[in-house]
Amino acid sequence: MADSELPTRPKPEETGAPAAPAAEGDSKSASKNAAKKAAKEKAKAEKAAARAAQEKAQAAAQEANDTAKHLYGKLPESDDVNPTTRFTDFTDEEKEVTVVARVDNARVQSAKLAFLMLRQQGQKIQAVIAAAEPISRQMIKFTGGLNVNSIVQVTGLIKKPEIPISSATIQHLEIHIHKVYMISEAAQMLPMQVKDAERPPPVETADDAPQVDSEGAPIVTLKTRLDNRVLDLQTETSQAITWISSGVAQLFSEYMIKSGSRWIFTPKLVGAATEGGSNVFEVKYFKRTGYLAQSPQLYKQMCIAGDMENVFEIAPVFRAEDSNTHRHLTEFAGLDFEKTFDHHYHEVLEFAEDLLVFILSQLKERYAAQIATIQKSYPKAGDFKLPKHGKALRLNYMDGVALLKEAGVDMSEQERFENDFSTAMEKQLGQIIRDKYDTDFYVLDKFPMAVRPFYTKADPSDARFSNSYDFFMRGEEIMSGAQRINDITELEESMRSKGLDPTQEGFEDYLNAFRQGCPPHAGGGLGMNRIVMFFLGLPNVRLASLFPRDPQRLRP
């Protein structure tokens, strides 16, 4: 029953699958009409059973002549289990190995020869099968006819091919097949081919865009890849990108833990939309309305007020922003930290700068192989410039304004203090800084107070500015942070000056935390997906998210 699509192979006794729905339907029919229908179905079933018996008999006759019948087909149950080897563990030594891999391609060359391209997490190796006792023509037909993307267990001899296999990633070795068993069969028709998804998606995805490239290969749009993300994840490039994402989270937590920071889990279900009402998702919370936290900001500050001193969180962040750009998601992985300091918020700023230098330099060191793979599709992946001598470049916001002015981009007095850089200005500044300072990562400090949230501490020496900073990679923002106001009176004043009402429902618990005394502190929030995107120079943040969410996309 379970393997009904593979009628020539033995029936699985072990699946424990219930009887077919048709049979179940029979027993439940009561009325005359239903009985009639059942009789019809019974006749149909009998006919099908007769045909199946016939096919089985034919198959049995074929099998009887098949010298290789134990060497292919369904994976046999056996206590004699072969340990499996990974492609990446292969050596040049000629020896028999057993591998589990996807069929990336299967092709029958002749009645006596077939080829498989096998794939393991994006790595590809060729396997060949040739008719020679005991390998039968039936086995060659089976092997060459395997559905693409099926998972098979292959046992064979590793050998050097006469000429390197240019279409494989492991080109100097091939497998000479002795056995090939089906582990999980893929459907004959797939919505896209993994190998077609190996090439980067076109930047334009207009409806009238060409469907094939100059060599006639299908062009797989970003939409198609994301609609079929499970297949897309199987590409060499996606495998490498997901390792980089994993690496960013790992390196962040490693640095934080080493610094004595405590891992926190703050609630995502909150009672009030305290951080700007329009961009918040509403949740039906039993008989009332709840909201999804837009950041852990207020809660991590409450942890600081709760004497936790140095905390970090790795958790989803939700933004109900109707932004359909290359760098916005409605849900992304946030890497947040908050920390007390002794004398000056630059203690925390330096801590955060060193964090980023650690993450970015360790990515280069630990994930060099993955970066090289991604570079084949996205050439910028390998060229991210780290600051020299392991220390971040820190400029003030007004230094950025001056650099742009030198380059001919002048901001009016009002723009300087009440706006902020536009995305285009940010990118241009990124290029200017790369040219001048030879780094793709830098920090701008002292942003105008007018563009920062209410909890930001004003610069004590010039209230037009604030003790706040943004981090940039390739001219795009990856982190926002600041010293926070820790005095209740100052905090309430700041709220009022931003048009917020401190007595509004939802602020009570937050403000009480300051009424009970709170040490000076600063912190920041990083977007993990953006770090991955800008580090690798990917054209779209969706490529740096497993299952991206945007205003249009809520699946898969």
Place this chain on the structure above:
Amino acid sequence: MADSELPTRPKPEETGAPAAPAAEGDSKSASKNAAKKAAKEKAKAEKAAARAAQEKAQAAAQEANDTAKHLYGKLPESDDVNPTTRFTDFTDEEKEVTVVARVDNARVQSAKLAFLMLRQQGQKIQAVIAAAEPISRQMIKFTGGLNVNSIVQVTGLIKKPEIPISSATIQHLEIHIHKVYMISEAAQMLPMQVKDAERPPPVETADDAPQVDSEGAPIVTLKTRLDNRVLDLQTETSQAITWISSGVAQLFSEYMIKSGSRWIFTPKLVGAATEGGSNVFEVKYFKRTGYLAQSPQLYKQMCIAGDMENVFEIAPVFRAEDSNTHRHLTEFAGLDFEKTFDHHYHEVLEFAEDLLVFILSQLKERYAAQIATIQKSYPKAGDFKLPKHGKALRLNYMDGVALLKEAGVDMSEQERFENDFSTAMEKQLGQIIRDKYDTDFYVLDKFPMAVRPFYTKADPSDARFSNSYDFFMRGEEIMSGAQRINDITELEESMRSKGLDPTQEGFEDYLNAFRQGCPPHAGGGLGMNRIVMFFLGLPNVRLASLFPRDPQRLRP
């Protein structure tokens, strides 16, 4: 403006606080009435200014006579910054230190003597101030009159007290105060005292429960503590519990990363309520309805189908279950993993057993001090029994049934295969196993198929059972896991047999993942808060959550 509650201390020039709202209102008034009102307010403001000037003059006169005026009050701005020391770094050596700490208690003994109890993350040390040149009576009054919970910077000499200070946690040392400056002042009235929250909450919280204990100290209910969680977090016990939570997450990720697992971030916003419609939170997602993921189950399996082989996630899990028990939350931290295997799902089960043994044994090793602290309030915290020889005890579900039967708890044939243990039975079984096998952690394998979700693989040797397991600590479940069905036909059959329709919207992407071929795999999901709760023997899971969420509670 910022320090208006501290009129005797200098005005902060550096706060950058905007002008008072009243003044802003003036400039905007246009009509006659408004002008009249403004004039009135102006007169009022002038009167207030005159009074403030008078107070300032008085304070200045007092200050002129104060030999210690530079040694206390508001923290002075200075480039000559003292490095601060933590209580835990104190040695017996008599030397001057500077500390930043909370005032746990302040008391004036006489005009010439005052005491502070200082607190740092729950650790307490006594500080004493005595009048002796240059320390003035004003300084003693200031010190002894500090609001409880204020954060101060104290410089003084560490000395041995004549008799140990029994009310402190560091009893053999005290600080002789030279300087004391305010960093963050707490309000005079707090909703509860941190020291009252040090004692465990009463189990019963009925309205007519006593308000004070036998010694006259206020009884702080769990509700009061959670309503004022920021204060509650400052207790020695909460500090230690939050370290244990942090430790569980850290140890989980450490083990996973060491095993070559990839850290994943799956979406919490999902398009369909695929895991049981009634317990899912609904979200307004732009113009349609979304849901909050009840687990990453379907997504982590899709990652496996996407060839990621070994993945883990640390993320919030949302359950719209109207359960008001000691162990249910509507949002909790989930520790999830999913992994392929070569030959048998027990490869993954053993991997998970070793994970738990690693976490629990390392908690004991790395957090011994925190456990000892928690034990003062919750005596079971230190007595969790680990399995001998570092290997988990694994029994089958039916072994559990038999152990209960021996103890007089018999389940009918139907109960055995269609129900599962009740919570009471689970607890009893936990006690039986503790007595018999001397362990508080164990695993039950082979649960009845009828009680497990549709994606669970049936036991090939007996379809009444399944290849699924639960993990228990002190007789309460902390993890559920299983081998998953990886064959599309078998999966669809299983869905239908559980009354689910595979063609229902929302299952499409999940089922397609199997149509494209998926390797055999197994996994599990742990509740972090429950691990903390049961490891420490806490009476309520809310004590093991920073800001707990339940059907009644959506704040703080």
